[in-house]
Amino acid sequence: MSLRERKKERTRLAILDAALDLFLEQGYESTTVEQIAGAVEISPRTFFRYFTSKDHLVLWFHDHGEQLMVETLRLRPQGEPPFTALMHAVRAVLSDMEGSTEDEHQRFLKLRRILDENPQLIGQSVARGAGTERRLAELVAAHRGVDADTDQLSHLIVAFAMSAMRVGFECPRRDGSVPEITGRMAETIELAERSLRPGWDL
Amino acid sequence: MSLRERKKERTRLAILDAALDLFLEQGYESTTVEQIAGAVEISPRTFFRYFTSKDHLVLWFHDHGEQLMVETLRLRPQGEPPFTALMHAVRAVLSDMEGSTEDEHQRFLKLRRILDENPQLIGQSVARGAGTERRLAELVAAHRGVDADTDQLSHLIVAFAMSAMRVGFECPRRDGSVPEITGRMAETIELAERSLRPGWDL
DNA sequence: AACCTTTCTGTCATAGTGTGCCACAAGTCA
């Protein structure tokens, strides 16, 4: 990893940390890009070279998780029921989260508090993921040998899986350590699996 | 209905129609508020008095449907399983849609095409509904006699219901008349109900 | 070291969304 790349990574994290702290201190809406840029001593223009938008700061983790899900999904065995495969992909995200550094954990906990205080941002993350959700539905449809444009079940499978993940992330809203939260997310996933009729996703 | 109110309603619909047509002609992003305002001969300032944002134009129907759902939900019998009650609320939205005027149908079909071409807007509608989804979860939790903050199942019930509604709305993506589309949405709802284990939402 | 190339950064200009404020016009009612 070159000096250049390391510096970029350091700047990116500095922006992210400054922003998360400012959001917690004075609220998401009340914090401007100018303030964030000022806190890390860069120009506002440079901010937008690291993050495509203000929202992007909050959706950073979401993007990461989503990418991980897609990758995991491609590696699942062909014969596996689609919903089960998706649940494994979600679990891969949980494992990744548990295995990250203490700094990452802190960022995750801060982010969770910010999302809790700004419900519209949770929807924003769905907004960002809408395209991916559609792509996932296409993967599932292909796997099931049906047409993604007309098969409702493929879309429903993905929508249910993402719902379970989202509910696990948001609820319960009590604070806690990262392992506690991922533990509860795992519970929600199992709850979702138990709620569905065996073989519904074939 | 006073002259004032009728005039307001007429202006609102004029704005909406002009905007939907412009979005279809030249795309959502490429259309500015100034253009929309110009097309109905009002000032941009006045536009924002009718719609809180550009997004709001597209989310207009969503807001309407959501409001209808909450109202329906309050009228459902106490003993009914929560998910069943939610499904009835969704059906109430479908009936309302089927019972509206030809103009409303045209707007709905245009909107559907716009949403199809701009996937991020679908997520936006979820973003807008995030708060309501939380409130619905609280209603469900109260109904089940549990604490909304800690009970994951209540949130999952609402999330699944909203997923089913969304999938029904988006998919299949073929065009069709309003009754065809609502018919397919009803199918998706039934599919969701069949996919779940009986008694899962008690 | 001096040099050139590539990449990053800041400045400036610009477009677009959204809001507060105030004067004025339109509608409502006595």
Place this chain on the structure above:
DNA sequence: TGACTTGTGGCACACTATGACAGAAAGGTT
């Protein structure tokens, strides 16, 4: 008609976001 309420337009302003360009920093070459 006159008083009152509400809607409208114009203006200034804050904020997000992007394109263009010049200069600084990093990387490699001789």
